[in-house]
Amino acid sequence: MTTPDTTHAARTSTPAVPMVGRSVPADDAGAIVSGALSYVTDRRASGMVWAAVHRSVHPHAHLRSVDTSRAVAESGVIAVLTGVDVPNNHLGSDPANGPVLADQVVRQVGEAIALVAAVDEATARRAAALIQVEYEPLPVVSGPVTAPDEVASVSLHPGGNVAGTIGFRSGDVDAALGTAELVVEMDTVTSAQEHVAIETPGGMAEWDLGKVTIWCGSQNPGLHRRLVAHALGLDADDVRLISNPVGGAFGSRNDDPVPVYLALLAWHTRRPVHLHLSREETTVAGPKRHPYRTRVRIAVDGAGMLSAIDSRAIADTGPYVTSGRYVLKTSAEMSVGPYATPNARFDGTVAYSNNANAGAFRGFGVPQVAFGLELAMSRAAERLRLDPAELRRRNLLRAGGRHSLYGHPVGHGFRAVETLDAAAEHPFWREREAWAAGSVGPWRRGTGIALAIKGVGMGSGRGDIARARLIVATDGQINIWAGPNHTGQAIETSYRQVAADVLGLPADRIRVHVGDTELVPESGATAASRSMYAGGAAVERVCAQLRAALDEAGAGRPLQEVAAELVAAGRAEYEAEFPLPDVADPGRIPPEALAEYAPHAVYGCSAQVVRLEVNRLTGEVRLHGVVCAVDAGVAINPGATIGQAEGGVAQGIGFALFEEYRVHEGRPVTTGLENYLVPTAVDTPPIETILVPGYEGTGPFGAKGMSEVVVVPTAPAIAAAIGAATGVWPQHLPVTPERLWTALRAADGVVAA
Amino acid sequence: MNVNGTAVTGYDAGARLLDVIREHLGLRGTKEGCGVGECGSCTVLLDGEPVCSCLVLAGQAEGREVTTVEGLASCPAGARLREQLVDHQALQCGYCIPGVMVSATAHLSRTEEVTEESVRTAISGNLCRCTGYTKLVSAVLTAASDTGAHS
Structure with missing residues (x-):
């Protein structure tokens, strides 16, 4: 880093080199490429002990007894903890979120039962394996996605196996379906997707003077601090969570219990504790994208106008609900896609099972419902002999238009038309016939297009707020503590770009810190496409306060001089918050039910085109390219934004073609990366990413979130391309060669053996 | 064995090379992502060959030259790669990057005609969950052209 120029003027009317809109490498990029960056699981301390977890081998069972005596007797073991050692054995206040350590019943293979701390990792793992658990197996609930005809004989929770429902309708869907010229139905199944953050969960914790400090990845440090405080019976102020640097998240670090395990062990042993879960533990016990079974029907008239969208979705949340109800809520809102139609209906259920615990995953309920809708749109276009892009264009929701289900306005920054056009104008789409004509032998070529919408932030009525704190030092150095946290997006670099331009100062005068509950004012989750939008807006606001103070002190004066005056006058510290806007008008939603449906005031979208080949003989799919147009408003750091888009598309490819966490009667078939395939x-x-020009009036410098919506269109674009290439429209994800081969054989009239 | 040019002793020959590197030597640039040779995060060079250090016992590296991500700066291809990965904004969380650095450096060091396909194959044992690989591939190709290896 270069030495700051302390003679720089306190402000200039326009910064010499604006930072917003520049592609700036991440602050820690140099440390990453040299191997010097110390991640939370790289941390060590003297006197540190190593931890391991004993986990259930049954999907559903009463625990008759947990005998830790052999583990305790093992040489080098320092502590063995079970549920009775947890002051408040709950992960949060809702019992449906499960215990910290199971003490009466287990509801999933891999559920944590005991924690061990020992002098080294091998001893900890060996001792964990010595814990004897006597199980009384109970009937297994396979759930409505895996086993649609199942009649469950047991309830996993007192209220039954339904964790939540949501329903809403506008207009008269049945009448529209009954009179439409064309009704296209898709009955889709989407599978449990594992995040596969390359750094598995883990970190370190230390107990000192009545306070616990935890270094562990988290997408919501404030929430984790409360979970730890609740479980240990501490004040939240006595819990400090430092949540980066961390190796990826994608939703997996929203509800991760590892910070609680670490804190518990440090509290009991009074020693620094290290825990790093194995890939196998993470694969089996970690959260997944909710598997869904979705039936969508669209009604279209002869002119290609949508007269109805009707969706029914069932989601499998596994043994505990965590974010399941919110995921379903997001599915409901996005079930109508970026389309305008007078009649819409959504009926959704989220149910418990003894399968993998499901949680937040990038896209949060949207990829599951968008898959069938987009496939139906492509299929309808084919039936009507219309360009699939044109069919979508005729039905697009325009900026300022009203949401088809809830009737609230969608905001003026929404750029669905421009985004679709950017993708459709790409040669991949324009030259799709020439591409198809080049098919050779069994390799059939196809091109698919799809579009998606995703809200930015937690939604209306949820009290969603981001905050920032700023201190200017006497030497003019500016430190900003802001949330949401960084889990790989270089968010602090983008916050710094915003700060530099508000202050009119060089970016090297500004340091941004994230992910520390002691220093960063609580700012909510790194989730819901809200970080750049909400965190950036809070940074913009806090910097505007300092800027006003600098302006008041007189333009053109040396910053150092003005900074010293501000410090002397007790005006060195500033705080600001940005409450995400609620919808201007709730439309058809009763105002008192706003939080129940949580519609968004701000949306983004993405349109993608996929070019591929399918081997008609083997079912193998070869991708040749993806074009991703994304409506991100103003990209603060275009290089980083494009990186988010590319990574999202790759996860969409995995969801479409490769990734499936499989269970059979509650027992994992998938156990690790040798049988869970990521691209x-x-x-x-x-x-190829196209950043569609736009401006979100409520966001910092016109920016809005975009990292989730880019995951969504990939799978339906791939499936539509397969449909175009072969005439077979796959409705079960992932489209493995075996599944596609079976469907192709069926289409050829060959009955499977 | 030599690690990054320095003789190393006093380790358990039956330990995983990965653990000797990380815990005995404290070189924590080398990461563990799966422990079974599937993710490539622990890739190091063993006499110039990329290997998963979770699959090698320290005793198997005896008398041999081990290069970790920390040792790559001393070779020209490694230094160029560092620069290009940063400039291309080719990394996000960065946890896979030490492994990618090692695999790609080996590829550049011993390949005369580096192509997009050859780069993709060379890093196909390194799982990256953040980037979608597009920028990683561009960065490696640019580094290759700078070292004269890009056809």
């Missing part, structure tokens, strides 16, 4: 560099084609 490699040879599976992933070149991805």
